[in-house]
Structure formats: structure tokens, C-alpha cells
Amino acid sequence: MIASSDAPAVQTDGLVKRFGDEVAVDGIDLTIPRGGIYGVLGPNGAGKTTAIRMLATLLRPDGGRAEVLGHDVAAEPAVIREKISLTGQFASMDEDLTGIENLVLFGRLQGFTSKGARARGYELLDAFGLTDAAKRQVKKYSGGMRRRLDIASSLLVTPELLFLDEPTTGIDPRSRIQVWDIIRTVVDAGTTVVLTTQYLEEADELADRLVVIDHGKVIAEGTPSQLKSQIGSGALKMRVAEPSDREQAARILGETLGADVVREADPTALSARLSTDSGASAALLALEEAGVAVESFSLGQPNLDEVFLALTGRPQPDGADAAPHAEQMQETAR
């Protein structure tokens, strides 16, 4: 305990997992510090879940090493299980049981007495705004309620390290924001959170550091802003007051910035990716001198969609990736 308290939350060295011929995790080296939120970002099938399941002692690595809170996953899985909690990708509750019954079940398995488990269960239901649903079967819960109950059961005993596998997949935007708030609170209380996500803006919003995984390999690691700066300093977005001025504005931007200017669907909007951040103020000045009325002009960091495109050479993984595939399936079905 004392010896391991200085160890990082997670340390892996050439971690490998194969399923038959397919290499799901292909030599991942990772150091996740204690405290804060660490994001694991990647498209569907990138190997995120497999990596998390190895760290949570559910799968045995086929190669390399992994230490969680200073303990080897292969040698001391039982010690690790005492210190971590896992909220899986699919709601990991018994849907036939009620909310409180689920919490009592997991509380008892964590070592609480019947009475203790019940008391702790109601405390958590209250904190997560689920008291009214305590005696309702989980199958009648909404997606957001399930997620909250799921996370609540991971907190019956405050874990040192909490794994959240795609915590907001498939829930509505409002519930997603609630879950984000819950995650931040848990981190404030001292738990390290490792979360996987395929939503770029979720990683951007929550993670202190993140790793981008694709095809079982690490393709980038760092803070969100480090990753963004890797692909250029930013994106310029502007709108003109009159659509008729847009062409002139596009020409001026192109000349002063030396960048490709994109005409957006909105007839007043333009955008450009910048390789350096110099020139933006000159461009604004040139627009003013030419008498173009500018409605908005902003320079921001690129979003993670753009980061992902730059790192993998493929377009954003979520949604865009799935759609053509679905079409293909229909094709073959005909």
C-alpha cells in the first residue's frame, strides 16, 4: 500500500492482446498519472475497450506488462480489484431488479452488511437523483438514469481508480452533461478517472490528458491543447454582414493568409485552417480597408475532429465512418 501509493495510476509496457489472428491491442506503452481525467480516444474497434478490460483484470494480456496502481495485472489481479471500479460500455446492472436491489447486491458483494448496503444504496440514489426510482425495475429506467445508477454502483466504495468505458454513448445531450458533471465531481474527490470515448468533444471537454488509439496502437498522446497544436495553430472562422461581400472577403483572406479558404454552407460564412497564427490581424485590417462589413471574426484552436484527421489521415471516426458501412450492408442484402 505504502510502496504503491507513489506509483502511477496505470503503467503499461508493450501491452498486447490478440483474438485469434486479429491483434486488438498492438503494443501499447502508456503512463497515466494519478489524479484527474485521462481520456482514451479512438474510433469503434480501435482497441480501447480491450485495453481497459486488461487494465481492469478482466482479460489477460498476451504480451507486455501492465501495472495498475503499482500492481501487476497478471500477478496481483485480486489486489487491483479492491482498488478499482469499472463501469462497462453497456449498462452493467441487472435489469430485472430494482435500483436499490442492484445497489444492495453490489454493496453486499463489496463486503457491506445487509443493513449497511441498504443505507449506502439509498445515500447514493439520493445523491444521483434516483430516490424516486429506487423501487422501480431498472429495465424501466431511461438511458440517462441507467448510466447514473451504473456509475453510482461503481462508487459504493470510493475507488482509487475508476474506469468508464464510453460513459455517454447512446444517451441524450442533457444526460450527457449530467454525467460529465458527475465525473468531474468524482475526480475532485480524489479518484483518478480513465475514460474511453469516441466523441472527440467529450475528450476535449473532460480530459486533462489523452491518448489517441487507432488499430490497437497509440498514435498520439498529450494534453488536448498539445495535440491540437501538433496540427497547426488554429482555425479561423468569419462571417460577413452581406452575402455579396463574401467572394471579395475570401480573396482578401486568401492573399493575406496564404491559406485555403473554405466557403461554408452558410452564404455569409468562411473558414480557413492556419499553419501559423500570424497574419490574422493583418487580414482583419485588410478587410476593413476594403470596406467589407465583418459580422464575426474568430480565431480558435482546431477541434479534435481536425486533430484526428491530421493524425490518421482518415476523416472523423464517429458517424461519418459508420454511415457508408451501413449502406454497404444494405447493398449486399439486396
Place this chain on the structure above:
Amino acid sequence: MSTETASREAEPQLGRPTDTSVPPESERIRMVLAGSDGRPRRAGPVTASVTYGWRALLKIKHVPEQLFDVTVFPIMMTVMFTYIFGGALAGSVDQYVQWLIPGIFVQTLVMVTMYTGLTLNRDISKGIFDRFRSLPTWRPAQLVGALLGDQVRYVLAGVIILAVGFVMGFRPDGGAVGVVAAFLMLLVFSFSLSWIWTMISLLVRSEQAAMGVSMFILMPLMFASNIFVDPETMPDWLQAAVEVNPVSVVVTTVRELMAGTYDLSSVGLVALCCAVLVAVFGPISMFIYNRKS
């Protein structure tokens, strides 16, 4: 970044919510986390198993339809087999009842054991299996507990068969003591046999597959036995198979116990069957359980 972001362009659902009805919850969550008095002592193997058994009972409470197989099904089997085969096989229904009820009793309980495996298979296909396995408990508890919870189902099925049998004229010479002894022994055998279905459920991918494979094993176990008929009329090779079939061993012993003839050697043989089943299929199941991906 010299020119700081003038406005983080409106990204509808991505930014922070404008209404602030959510945050008070954070305060309560913070308090609940702070109020955690550290980890309680680890649940022992017995507590963990009993807890999983309790879960099985809760599922019965919430989904009572699942008792169909241990209530209506045994009644149907008993009535059907007695009246269909009774006259032809034993000359009269009355005589066949004395022979058949102990057999049907074993057959039905053995069939019902299969459902434990199906429940496990359903758990595996859902996320709850991962949560169970990430807990710091004695790992076989999930399997042992489910089997213990199922004892309630076996008892229910057994009581119903015996009651129906009694109504149909079954009068065991061994009396209540014999019947209870036979019942207890059968419960132990059912628990032991269930480890086969547990192993199968961990091996196959879907509930249907688990059912199919289990039936494939169950059918010969049930029919190549002395449940329905005396094996004397069967060809030699089949008689040999019937003799080593553990189900036959159990049926013979149940008949003996219910008839009031206590033979320690056949009880011992059943105990040996049970021990072998658990010793072989228990560790195999756990091996697969620990490596399940």
C-alpha cells in the same frame, strides 16, 4: 496564441448547459463520496455466494413467469407419461405410477438444471458479467450462488411432482423419511450436474447455442437410462451405457430410498458421481470464467 478565441462558436449540445439546475447534485455526490468510511471488510466466499443466490430469488420475484418450467411442465410430464405409457409398459397405470414417479422426479429436476446455464449465458452477453468479475470477491461465488438460488426452483418442481404423483396413486413404501432422503440426494446431484451446463454456457456464444448443446447431452442422458423403462429389453451395448449413466445410478438410488430399502453402496455411488462432476466441471468452468473475453 496571440489572438484569443473571440467566441467559442456556438456548438449547440456541446457547451456547458445554460440552465443551472444540475450543479446542486454535485455537492451531494461530493458528500456521499466523502462520507464513505473506507472499504468494508471483503465479503467472504459464503456471503458472496449467498448474495448471488439472493439475486436469483429476486429474479424469480420480479419475473415469476420463469417458474413455468418448474410448475406446469412437471405436471404435464407426469400426467402425460403415466397415462400414455402406463398401460403399455407396465400393464396398468397404477403399477406404472410406482415405477415412473421416482424416474420422472429425477428426469424433471435434471432437465430444469439446464436453465441455470442459460441465465449465466444471458449475464455474459450483458455488461453485468464484467462488473461481477471486476469485484474483489471469491470468483466462483457467482456460479455457486446461482446454483444455490436454483435449489429453490428444484424444490418447487420436486414438491409438485410428488404431489401430483400422490394424487395419481403413488404410495412409496419408504414413507416420508425415504422421500425426503431421496429429495435431498437429488438436490445435491442437481447442483453437481449443473456444472456441466455452467461450462457449456461459458463456452458457447448465445443462449440458443447453450440450449442446443445442453439438449444434445441431456437427451441421451435421460433416455438411455432406466427412467421410463426397465433396460432389460434393450440391446447389450445400450444396457452397458445405461448402467454407467449417472442418471440411472441416481434413479436407482431414488427408487431404493423411496421404497425404504437403504443401500449404502448405491448412495455412495451417487456421492461419487457428484464429487466427480464437481471436481471435473467446476475447475474447468472457473478456468474458462477467468479467461472469458
